[in-house]
C-alpha cells in the first residue's frame with residue numbers, strides 16, 4: 001500500500017514538471033517570436049540594405065511598366081540615402097563607393113527625364129550602374145539585378 005502511494009506521488013511530481021516544461025516552452029516562443037522564425041535575409045536589415053530593397057522593387061516595377069508601355073512609375077523618396085546610409089556590419093565599403101553611388105543617381109536622373117523612344121536604352125544603363133557598384137561591393141544580388149535588363153528591340 002505504501003508502495004502504491006509512493007508511485008502515485010511520483011506520477012504527480014512527473015506530471016508537475018512536465019507541465020512546467022510545456023508552459024516554459026510555450027512562453028519562450030511567444031515572448032520572442034523572432035527565435036521561432038528563420039531570418040528573412042541573412043544580410044540583416046541595415047539602413048542601406050532596406051534602401052536597396054526599395055530600389056530593387058522600383059526596378060522591377062519600372063521594367064514591367066516599360067514592357068506594358070505604361071508611363072514611368074514614381075521614384076520612391078530617399079534613393080540618395082545610398083551615399084550616407086549605414087551598411088550591414090562587416091560590409092566592406094571601398095573608396096570607390098561614392099563615385100559608383102553618384103553615377104547611379106545621375107543615371108536615375110537621366111532615366112526620369114529621358115524621352116520615350118530612349119526609355120529602354122536609358123533604363124538598361126541604369127540597371128548597369130547598379131551592377132557596376134555590385135561588382136565591387138556585395139556581388140550576391142547581381143543575378144537578380146541583371147534580370148531587369150531589357151532587350152534593345154523592345
Ligand code: HEC
Pocket residue numbers: 041043044046047048049050052053055056059082086087088091097098100101102104126127129130131133134137138141145
Ligand atoms: C554605390 C553602390 C551601389 C549601387 C549603385 C547599388 N547597390 Fe545594391 N548594394 C550595395 C551594397 C554595399 C549593398 C549591401 C548593403 C548592406 O548589406 O548593408 C547592397 C545590397 C543590395 C541588395 C541586397 C539587400 C538586402 O536585402 O540585403 C539588393 C537587392 C541590391 N543591393 C539591389 C540594388 C539595385 C536594384 C540597385 C540599382 C537600382 C543597386 N543595388 C545599386 C551597393 C550598391
